[in-house]
Amino acid sequence: MAQTTGPVGAWKPDAGGATPERDAGGATPEPDKVHRRQRILVLVALATAVPGLLLGGFSYFGAVHILVAPWIALPLVTRQPRRFRSICLVTGLALIVVGVLGLLLGLFVYVPAALVLLCATADPRSSRVRSRIAVGVAGGVAALIAVLVGWVLWSVTLRDTHTFRAELDADGAAAQANGVGPPPPPYDYRLDTIGHGASNVYVLSSDAGSFLHVTYPESMSEAKQDQLERFLADLPGVAHVEQCSPSDC
Incomplete structure (x- = not known):
């Protein structure tokens, strides 16, 4: 049992040595669960x-x-x-x-x-x-x-690439199907030969095929974009032209 000494109401720990709030050393006891x-x-x-x-x-x-x-x-x-x-x-x-x-x-x-x-x-x-x-x-x-x-x-998903992606028909199958004749000779896809306001030109090849990428300035008008797209579609060896999606460019 706890014993009291001095003024009435003063409390002295018993043999257990703990209070509901603090232990015998005066420290706050460890919480029983994670906050x-x-x-x-x-x-x-x-x-x-x-x-x-x-x-x-x-x-x-x-x-x-x-x-x-x-x-x-x-x-x-x-x-x-x-x-x-x-x-x-x-x-x-x-x-x-x-x-x-x-x-x-x-x-x-x-x-x-x-x-x-x-x-x-x-x-x-x-x-x-x-x-x-x-x-x-x-x-x-x-x-x-x-x-x-x-x-x-x-x-x-949403970024505008400002790039046309042209699928290259290496075997000339598209040209023959259109009655143009034999496969066209290799075309030199360079910036100075393409022109039409393009700012960069490069070709990427993978298992899916070869693709010509033509980048144009963000400030290019829609009319000039249409002209560039038509020009690319008429190039030798080009089978299809489309706006390059963000996942491909």
């Missing part, structure tokens, strides 16, 4: 890793990405605050090391998620200032990833 804000930061880390996983998962090293990415969710398996912080710290540092060493494998895409995991170690119940700084850093990282993803989507 919700910390768990949210782990979810933010997972969200920042999704674009990198989608990009690397379909690459030649996709299996490596599939093995690395799930470790970001590891802190969510525990409800003990101290263990949660340890897992966030170890996993975050490990992902930074893996991202640097696996640069050529594309594993650097998980470094932002690692930084957010390190921010998740800040418990608001221990230090509100440190927690607010951590949330600010994590929010900045997430915002940067969102901007980069938006820019990539715009570049791939």
Whole structure:
């Protein structure tokens, strides 16, 4: 039983040595569960890793990405605050090391998620200032990833390439089908021979065939664009001309 000495109401710990608020040493006891804000930061880390996983998962090293990415969710398996912080710290540092060493494998895409995991170690119940700084850093990282993803989507789907893409018929099949005669001789696709306001000319070859790319200035009028397109369509060896899509240019 607790005993009192001195003024009435003064309290002295019993043999158990603990109060509901502080232990015998005067320190605040460890919380019994992870703070919700910390768990949210782990979810933010997972969200920042999704674009990198989608990009690397379909690459030649996709299996490596599939093995690395799930470790970001590891802190969510525990409800003990101290263990949660340890897992966030170890996993975050490990992902930074893996991202640097696996640069050529594309594993650097998980470094932002690692930084957010390190921010998740800040418990608001221990230090509100440190927690607010951590949330600010994590929010900045997430915002940067969102901007980069938006820019990539715009570049791939909406960007105007200002380029015509002409499919080259190397065998002259199109010319023969139109009754022009034998296959035309090789044409010298150079900027000075094409003219018509074009700013750059180059030919790319792949398994899908050879394609002539002709870039024109952004300020070129639609009438001059039509003239350039018709000129390219009439060139020897050209089978088809179209505006080059962002995914092809």
